[in-house]
Amino acid sequence: MARNIPEAPALPLNTIMPGDSADAMDSLPECSVDLIFADPPYNLQLRGNLHRPDNSRVDAVDDHWDQFESLKAYDAFTRRWMRAARRVLKPDGAIWVIGSYHNIFRVGAALQDQGFWLLNDVVWRKTNPMPNFRGKRLTNAHETMIWASKSESSRYTFNYEAMKAANEGVQMRSDWTFPICTGHERLKNERGEKAHPTQKPEALLHRLLVATTNPGDVVLDPFFGTGTTGAVATMLGRNFIGIEREAEYRELAAQRIARVRSLDPAALEVTTSKRAEPRVAFGQLVERGMLRPGEELLSGNGRHSARIRADGTLAGDGFKGSIHQVGAAMEGAPSCNGWTYWHYRREGKAVSIDTLRQQIRAELATSQIN
Amino acid sequence: MARNIPEAPALPLNTIMPGDSADAMDSLPECSVDLIFADPPYNLQLRGNLHRPDNSRVDAVDDHWDQFESLKAYDAFTRRWMRAARRVLKPDGAIWVIGSYHNIFRVGAALQDQGFWLLNDVVWRKTNPMPNFRGKRLTNAHETMIWASKSESSRYTFNYEAMKAANEGVQMRSDWTFPICTGHERLKNERGEKAHPTQKPEALLHRLLVATTNPGDVVLDPFFGTGTTGAVATMLGRNFIGIEREAEYRELAAQRIARVRSLDPAALEVTTSKRAEPRVAFGQLVERGMLRPGEELLSGNGRHSARIRADGTLAGDGFKGSIHQVGAAMEGAPSCNGWTYWHYRREGKAVSIDTLRQQIRAELATSQIN
DNA sequence: TAAAACACTGAATCCAAAC
DNA sequence: GGTTTGGATTCAGTGTTTT
Numbered sequence A, B: 001m002a003r004n005i006p007e008a009p010a011l012p013l014n015t016i017m018p019g020d021s022a023d024a025m026d027s028l029p030e031c032s033v034d035l036i037f038a039d040p041p042y043n044l045q046l047r048g049n050l051h052r053p054d055n056s057r058v059d060a061v062d063d064h065w066d067q068f069e070s071l072k073a074y075d076a077f078t079r080r081w082m083r084a085a086r087r088v089l090k091p092d093g094a095i096w097v098i099g100s101y102h103n104i105f106r107v108g109a110a111l112q113d114q115g116f117w118l119l120n121d122v123v124w125r126k127t128n129p130m131p132n133f134r135g136k137r138l139t140n141a142h143e144t145m146i147w148a149s150k151s152e153s154s155r156y157t158f159n160y161e162a163m164k165a166a167n168e169g170v171q172m173r174s175d176w177t178f179p180i181c182t183g184h185e186r187l188k189n190e191r192g193e194k195a196h197p198t199q200k201p202e203a204l205l206h207r208l209l210v211a212t213t214n215p216g217d218v219v220l221d222p223f224f225g226t227g228t229t230g231a232v233a234t235m236l237g238r239n240f241i242g243i244e245r246e247a248e249y250r251e252l253a254a255q256r257i258a259r260v261r262s263l264d265p266a267a268l269e270v271t272t273s274k275r276a277e278p279r280v281a282f283g284q285l286v287e288r289g290m291l292r293p294g295e296e297l298l299s300g301n302g303r304h305s306a307r308i309r310a311d312g313t314l315a316g317d318g319f320k321g322s323i324h325q326v327g328a329a330m331e332g333a334p335s336c337n338g339w340t341y342w343h344y345r346r347e348g349k350a351v352s353i354d355t356l357r358q359q360i361r362a363e364l365a366t367s368q369i370n
Numbered sequence C: 001t002a003a004a005a006c007a008c009t010g011a012a013t014c015c016a017a018a019c
Numbered sequence D: 001g002g003t004t005t006g007g008a009t010t011c012a013g014t015g016t017t018t019t
Helices: A021-026 A071-088 A104-113 A160-165 A202-212 A228-235 A247-258 A282-287 A323-331 A354-367 B021-026 B065-088 B104-113 B160-165 B202-212 B228-235 B247-258 B282-287 B323-331 B354-367
Strands: A015-017 A033-038 A089-099 A117-126 A142-149 A175-178 A218-221 A239-243 A296-299 A305-308 A314-316 A319-321 A342-346 A349-352 B015-017 B033-038 B089-099 B117-126 B142-149 B175-178 B218-221 B239-243 B296-299 B305-308 B314-316 B319-321 B342-346 B349-352
Touching: A015 A247, A021 A071, A021 A239, A033 A071, A033 A202, A071 A089, A071 A104, A089 A104, A089 A202, A104 A117, A104 A142, A104 B065, A104 B104, A117 B117, A160 A202, A175 A202, A202 A228, A202 A282, A218 A228, A228 A239, A228 A247, A282 A354, A296 A323, A314 A323, A319 A323, A349 A354, B015 B247, B021 B065, B021 B239, B033 B065, B033 B202, B065 B089, B065 B104, B089 B104, B089 B202, B104 B117, B104 B142, B160 B202, B175 B202, B202 B228, B218 B228, B228 B239, B228 B247, B282 B354, B296 B323, B314 B323, B319 B323, B349 B354
Parallel strands: A015 A239, A033 A089, A033 A218, A117 A175, A218 A239, B015 B239, B033 B089, B033 B218, B117 B175, B218 B239
Antiparallel strands: A089 A142, A117 A142, A296 A305, A296 A342, A305 A314, A314 A319, A342 A349, B089 B142, B117 B142, B296 B305, B296 B342, B305 B314, B314 B319, B342 B349
């Protein structure tokens, strides 16, 4: 290059930066990241203590980082980090922000005001939300995510076919159903308490990253917490940059991500071409972690095997496609019911993947009651 | 009344007012309606009127120039009608606003800025949304409704038990699933075309009105369209006030509502909560001889006991006070419902004292029949 | 050992009448 | 109008203890 352009500082890929979100983003080169996922404080304005009907006390989010003096102060905070985020985003980049009714309207208006172009609002429906204990309102059973590109003209990433494959062969909708983060996935601190009050489920980030990034992309999370974004990005072969103010969270997140194994690149290939779409819910098993990308499936007769890919398709013996297509190809048959054809291994035994589909159907049946 | 207060103008109940929404609301008496349902437009087509000073084409680099102008105009429109709505709302009244991601964030922020108190955001999940034909985004399968009271201290209406009963006995959630308005319910004009582009399903208004109004309440809809709110309100024994600018819509709505038959009042009764039942003092049980002073009461778990005193208080383990206070003190709990906590012995069995309260309430109910 | 019972928990703007 | 008091109120799930 003939011109004397100062070299841009290298991106601190796959590390967790300390300090304030906006300050840290300002230290990064502009137009350098592909996607931003932001889970900012919600500004809950809780009054007194809340007790369950059995008189146990609800462990509320009363952390100092969620306290703001006024809506005006919250707006100033929002616009500050959002402007910094906008600067580091590539022209064709996009942003996701998650929130509840307490803050999401401020966030959405700020995005529009700063020139972001809204693509969808996505509802995370919780299968197991906390009830409204006093019976004074509706059960607050969802959170809202806003997906926006940097500008109206951005050529943003959207893996349409992968989403369609993960949704029984029909277009992915704007409402996504997942359980809240509990059990073994929920990080604990040394005292055995939940490490972070608002840890998000990995399944949510899995779908989001498969939908709107490609392998090798750079994903920035300015409110990193205990690192769900980093863990899922690493598993999916994406690079991450985390920013987190609290040292304890940084430490836990780093340990967590160190335990994550990246998936084989073949498993990360996203289906791009059109194909005859069977009605497959197989992708949900992967998003929910019931089956791992890269895991091997066996045919019932034991003669064939294939590996699971992150977008809910299979690959093996040179064949790629849905569970039905690959099964049919391997058997040289005109068609094949992948649900009964394929089995996974658990404790030495081969179990039909159809049992997993039945589990999900049972969940949906209870959670989709009006 | 001694003072010379001018009589408030009568409300134009169950009629459709012409003209601009905000102007019409300004002509109504303040603090006079129980609920407002607003389905404001967001396709104001402001962009066509905007020109740069030099008439140059707006190109991709700064193509959000006109976006800012139209957002500003939309905000002004929103704040104008919303302020008028706020004025006519009773202090304990509430408002619902429905919108999509194009406008709902402006609406929600405006509600908060004007002092409304957000109660829930509710997601209308469409079972049959229009697909995204270009495959560039997620299927836009929901709309968002915001439910807010006039102020933080408003004692808003919420028929908790009715909602719970309508949801298989568990609390109603913040996501509601309904099909979009099609078929016979969809109003047609004389040319056989759909009469209104955004007609809402009656099922949606049905649930909303049952949840947050009582029979006889006044429901105002400032963007009346073809009158879904008026039709459902009439069927449910609520009064409505509609405002609609377009004469064609007013005419269709009036015809539609004229065809509606109100439901029988008995059908409109909703499951009452215990809160609505008359209070009974524990002392009444002693006065009536249902329980004797000196008699021992047992906690349901059998771990505690107390003795009844002649004035209707309890004493035990060094604690004295109401049935609630003594129960709470013995359990070390912040509060306690003494009616369900305490039991008395009859023929060797422990019987809840709440059965005695129910006897008294039954007597009161029969004695109040004229 | 299996089944049943019990304890605990999750981003929550969570009461209202009487004095 | 602030304070006191009565008393109404929970779903899905995980993990542990008891039967």
